[in-house]
Amino acid sequence: MTTDGNVPYLLTPGPLTTSAATKQAMLRDWGSRDKDFIALTAEIRERLVSIAGVADSHTVVPVQGSGTFAVEATLGTLVPRDGKVLVLVNGAYGRRMLTILERLGRAATSVETAEDVPIDPAVVDAVLAGDPAITHVAAVQCETTSGILNPMGEIAAVVAVQGRRLIIDAMSAFGALPTETTDYDALVASSNKCLEGVPGLAFAILRREVLSASADNAPSLSLDLHDQWRGFEANGQWRFTPPTHVTAAFAAALRDHAAEGGVDGRGARYRENCRILIDGMRAMGFEPLLSTALQAPIIVTFKMPADDKFDFETFYDRLAARGFVIYPGKLTEAASFRIGCIGHLGSDEMHGAVGAARDVLKEMGVTSGAPA
Numbered sequence: 211m212t213t214d215g216n217v218p219y220l221l222t223p224g225p226l227t228t229s230a231a232t233k234q235a236m237l238r239d240w241g242s243r244d245k246d247f248i249a250l251t252a253e254i255r256e257r258l259v260s261i262a263g264v265a266d267s268h269t270v271v272p273v274q275g276s277g278t279f280a281v282e283a284t285l286g287t288l289v290p291r292d293g294k295v296l297v298l299v300n301g302a303y304g305r306r307m308l309t310i311l312e313r314l315g316r317a318a319t320s321v322e323t324a325e326d327v328p329i330d331p332a333v334v335d336a337v338l339a340g341d342p343a344i345t346h347v348a349a350v351q352c353e354t355t356s357g358i359l360n361p362m363g364e365i366a367a368v369v370a371v372q373g374r375r376l377i378i379d380a381m382s383a384f385g386a387l388p389t390e391t392t393d394y395d396a397l398v399a400s401s402n403k404c405l406e407g408v409p410g411l412a413f414a415i416l417r418r419e420v421l422s423a424s425a426d427n428a429p430s431l432s433l434d435l436h437d438q439w440r441g442f443e444a445n446g447q448w449r450f451t452p453p454t455h456v457t458a459a460f461a462a463a464l465r466d467h468a469a470e471g472g473v474d475g476r477g478a479r480y481r482e483n484c485r486i487l488i489d490g491m492r493a494m495g496f497e498p499l500l501s502t503a504l505q506a507p508i509i510v511t512f513k514m515p516a517d518d519k520f521d522f523e524t525f526y527d528r529l530a531a532r533g534f535v536i537y538p539g540k541l542t543e544a545a546s547f548r549i550g551c552i553g554h555l556g557s558d559e560m561h562g563a564v565g566a567a568r569d570v571l572k573e574m575g576v577t578s579g580a581p582a
């Protein structure tokens with residue numbers, strides 16, 4: 211993939227490195243109400259629902275903005291004023307959903323575990339059994355804070371048995387990891403993660419009968435997914451100015467995704483990227499925060515090395531100077547840094563990143579990346 215000339219390579223959880231074809235697709239202008247753009251919008255909606263495998267029961271509502279816009283729009287549209295949401299939290303994105311619900315004035319409670327511990331479906335079961343006021347459960351599939359994978363299939367099963375509605379933030383998983391269930395009212399993701407589009411568009415995959423019963427729930431006009439959906443159904447058009455170039459790039463990225471073999475093909479490449487990264491970093495003494503069983507092949511959190519000569523700012527700057535941009539800060543409570551394995555990158559780039567890290571360590575005089 212090196213031939214794409216994508217330097218700098220973004221080893222971050224999005225925005226991420228995109229293909230030449232995806233960037234190329236932005237080199238024309240589109241009339242937002244022109245039939246060509248209407249067809250492009252229909253194409254992305256169809257491709258997304260087909261990736262999810264829920265074309266019979268669900269519909270896709272794209273929304274302008276980053277992933278959080280779609281999470282906020284989904285919670286605001288689907289949770290009625292007298293609803294109550296149980297949010298499953300083991301990182302920043304679960305916590306963000308609690309903040310959104312507070313702003314929306316919707317009742318919420320949470321089940322929380324440490325950032326390196328997956329959500330326990332048995333605990334969810336017990337909390338739901340004890341609180342009949344809870345109408346919805348909101349869960350994060352891959353908590354990008356640490357890169358941990360939550361057991362979405364088991365969580366969905368518990369929510370179904372307890373007769374509540376499920377909302378999944380699959381932002382950093384959709385397109386590369388199977389969702390493990392189709393039994394959800396909403397799955398939310400965005401253009402610029404595993405689907406490898408450019409940022410500016412997010413979407414929710416919504417159960418049609420639930421969405422059609424959600425008129426007048428949303429406290430926001432621009433983030434009302436019921437209204438947005440009615441617009442698409444009426445004439446195929448976005449209600450308000452769409453991100454036309456982003457949409458065109460997303461269509462190109464989705465064609466790449468299909469050509470790579472869909473979720474299986476994309477997931478296989480990311481798993482290999484992740485393996486090269488972890489093996490290479492381990493060989494220098496670095497240690498991932500998570501055990502292999504909990505690690506999603508999306509982003510890897512490494513514990514901060516103990517060596518006094520290791521300075522993260524220097525490490526970051528010198529990797530960037532070599533064309534490899536990693537994540538410039540930590541979200542976890544543990545002293546750590548993160549390197550992504552998603553985006554239009556393959557084994558050449560991952561070996562390149564590991565080699566660059568080795569060179570930078572040598573320059574800094576660090577003999578081992580081992581943590582304390």
Ligand SMILES: *Cc1c(COP(=O)(O)O)cnc(C)c1O
Nearest residue numbers: 276277278303352354379381382
């Ligand atoms: C990226 C991400 C989001 C959305 O973040 P934005 O910065 O708004 O795009 C939400 N949830 C998860 C799990 C994510 O990885």
